[in-house]
Amino acid sequence: MALVVQKYGGSSVADADKIKNVARRIAATRDKDNDVVVTVSAMGDTTDDLLELVAQVTSHPSPREVDALLSTGEQQSMALLTMAIQHMGYPAISLTGVQAGIKTDTAHRRARILQIDPKRIRRELEKDNIVIVAGFQGISEGEDITTLGRGGSDTTAVALAGSLEAEVCQIYTDVEGVYTADPRIVPEARRLDEIGYDEMLELAVQGAKVMHPRAVEVGELFNIPILVASSFTDSPGTLIHGGVSMEVRNKVRGIAHDLDVAKVTVVGVPDRPGIAAAIFEPLAAANISVDTIVQNASIDNITDLTFTVSRGQLEEVMEVIKPITQEIGARECVSDATLGKVSIVGTGMQNMPGFAARMFSALSEKGINIQLIATSEIRITCIIDEAKVKDAVRALHRAFELDVGD
Numbered sequence: 001m002a003l004v005v006q007k008y009g010g011s012s013v014a015d016a017d018k019i020k021n022v023a024r025r026i027a028a029t030r031d032k033d034n035d036v037v038v039t040v041s042a043m044g045d046t047t048d049d050l051l052e053l054v055a056q057v058t059s060h061p062s063p064r065e066v067d068a069l070l071s072t073g074e075q076q077s078m079a080l081l082t083m084a085i086q087h088m089g090y091p092a093i094s095l096t097g098v099q100a101g102i103k104t105d106t107a108h109r110r111a112r113i114l115q116i117d118p119k120r121i122r123r124e125l126e127k128d129n130i131v132i133v134a135g136f137q138g139i140s141e142g143e144d145i146t147t148l149g150r151g152g153s154d155t156t157a158v159a160l161a162g163s164l165e166a167e168v169c170q171i172y173t174d175v176e177g178v179y180t181a182d183p184r185i186v187p188e189a190r191r192l193d194e195i196g197y198d199e200m201l202e203l204a205v206q207g208a209k210v211m212h213p214r215a216v217e218v219g220e221l222f223n224i225p226i227l228v229a230s231s232f233t234d235s236p237g238t239l240i241h242g243g244v245s246m247e248v249r250n251k252v253r254g255i256a257h258d259l260d261v262a263k264v265t266v267v268g269v270p271d272r273p274g275i276a277a278a279i280f281e282p283l284a285a286a287n288i289s290v291d292t293i294v295q296n297a298s299i300d301n302i303t304d305l306t307f308t309v310s311r312g313q314l315e316e317v318m319e320v321i322k323p324i325t326q327e328i329g330a331r332e333c334v335s336d337a338t339l340g341k342v343s344i345v346g347t348g349m350q351n352m353p354g355f356a357a358r359m360f361s362a363l364s365e366k367g368i369n370i371q372l373i374a375t376s377e378i379r380i381t382c383i384i385d386e387a388k389v390k391d392a393v394r395a396l397h398r399a400f401e402l403d404v405g406d
C-alpha cells in the first residue's frame with residue numbers, strides 16, 4: 001500500500017457541497033489501495049473573518065490568543081470533512097496539530113515546524129483510518145497552540161509527507177497548477193508542467209501565494225515532489241521537484257507580485273560603521289523579517305537607509321525604529337504603506353545580460369515608476385506603486401513572451 005498525503009485549501013472546502021466533493025476525491029484515492037493522510041485549511045474566508053473579529057475587539061491582540069482563535073478554523077473543516085468521509089462508509093478520524101504531533105517554535109502567528117512525531121498518525125493508519133489533520137497549526141515547546149503564517153497549511157502537508165516518507169505531496173487548490181503568473185490577473189498565463197524548488201521558492205517568497213514558501217523549503221529539504229493541481233478538475237497539474245531540466249536557457253519562468261509591501265526610510269543617517277547593525281539588530285530581535293534594503297550614497301557623511309517589510313508588521317517596526325532613530329542621531333523615520341512589488345524569476349536568467357534592461361523598459365513604457373530594485377541570481381524585483389502592480393504583471397508577461405511556451 002502506498003501512502004499519499006494530500007492538502008485541500010480553503011476555497012476547496014468553502015461549503016458543505018465542496019466538502020462532500022473533497023470527501024469523494026479522498027475516497028477515490030483510498031479505493032486505489034492507498035493509505036491517505038489529508039491536511040485541510042479553514043473553510044473559505046474563515047481565517048479572514050476571525051481576524052476581522054479580533055480587530056473589532058482590540059487593536060493590540062495578544063499573538064498567543066490570536067493563534068488560539070485562528071486554529072479553530074481548521075478544526076471546523078477537519079471535523080466536517082471527516083464526517084463527510086464517514087458518511088460515505090469509509091473509516092476516518094480527524095486530528096488537530098497537537099494530536100498529530102506537530103511541534104513548532106514559539107513564534108506565534110509565524111511559527112516554524114521543528115519536528116513531527118507521527119506516532120499517532122501511524123497508529124490510526126494501522127487501524128485503516130483515513131487521517132484528516134488540521135493544517136496551519138502546531139504546539140510550541142511551551143505547550144501553546146501556534147499557527148504557521150498565512151497560507152501555512154501547505155507547509156503542514158509537505159512536512160507530514162516528509163516525516164511519513166510519502167512519495168509525493170499533492171496540494172489541491174482552486175487553480176490547475178502553478179502558472180507563469182497569477183491566472184486571475186493574466187488570463188493568458190500558462191500552466192507549467194514542472195518547476196524546480198529554487199524557482200518555486202523565489203516565486204512563493206515574492207508573493208505567488210499558490211504555494212507557501214516554507215512548504216517549498218521543506219519539500220526541498222526532504223526531496224519530496226509536490227504536485228499542485230485543482231480540486232475541481234482532473235487536469236495534470238504542476239510538479240515541483242529537484243530534477244527539472246535546465247535546458248530552457250535565457251528564459252523567465254514566471255512572474256510574481258505582492259500587494260503587501262510597506263517601505264520604511266530612516267532619513268539623515270550619519271554614515272559610520274555600526275549604523276546598519278544598530279538599526280537591523282533590534283528588528284531581528286523583534287522577529288521582524290526585513291526584505292529589500294537600500295542605502296543611498298552618502299553626501300557629507302549623511303545618508304538615507306530604506307527597507308521594506310510586510311504591511312502587517314509596519315506598526316511594530318515603527319515602534320522599534322523610532323527610539324533608534326534618535327539614538328543614532330538620524331533626522332527622522334518615515335513610512336509608506338501603498339506599495340507593491342513585481343518580480344521576474346528564472347534560473348535561465350543566471351549570468352545572462354539584458355533581463356533587467358528589458359524589465360525596466362517594459363515598466364517605463366507603461367509609465368510605471370520604479371522606487372526600489374532588488375536582485376538575486378535568478379530574480380529581479382521592482383518595488384512600485386501598489387495601484388500599478390497588476391498593469392506591471394501584464395506588461396512583463398507580454399514583454400518576456402510567457403504566453404508563447406518553451
Ligand code: ADP
Nearest residue numbers: 009010011173174178179181182184208209210
Ligand atoms: P488555497 O486556499 O487552495 O491554499 P490560495 O488562494 O492560497 O489557495 O492559492 C491559490 C491562488 O494563488 C490562486 O487562486 C491564484 O489566484 C493565486 N496565484 C498567485 N500566483 C499564482 C501562480 N503563479 N500560479 C497559480 N496561482 C497563483
Ligand code: ASP
Nearest residue numbers: 041047136150151152153
Ligand atoms: N487558513 C489559513 C489561512 O487562511 C491557512 C491556510 O489556508 O493555509 O491563511
Ligand code: MG
Nearest residue numbers: 009151209210
Ligand atoms: Mg494557500
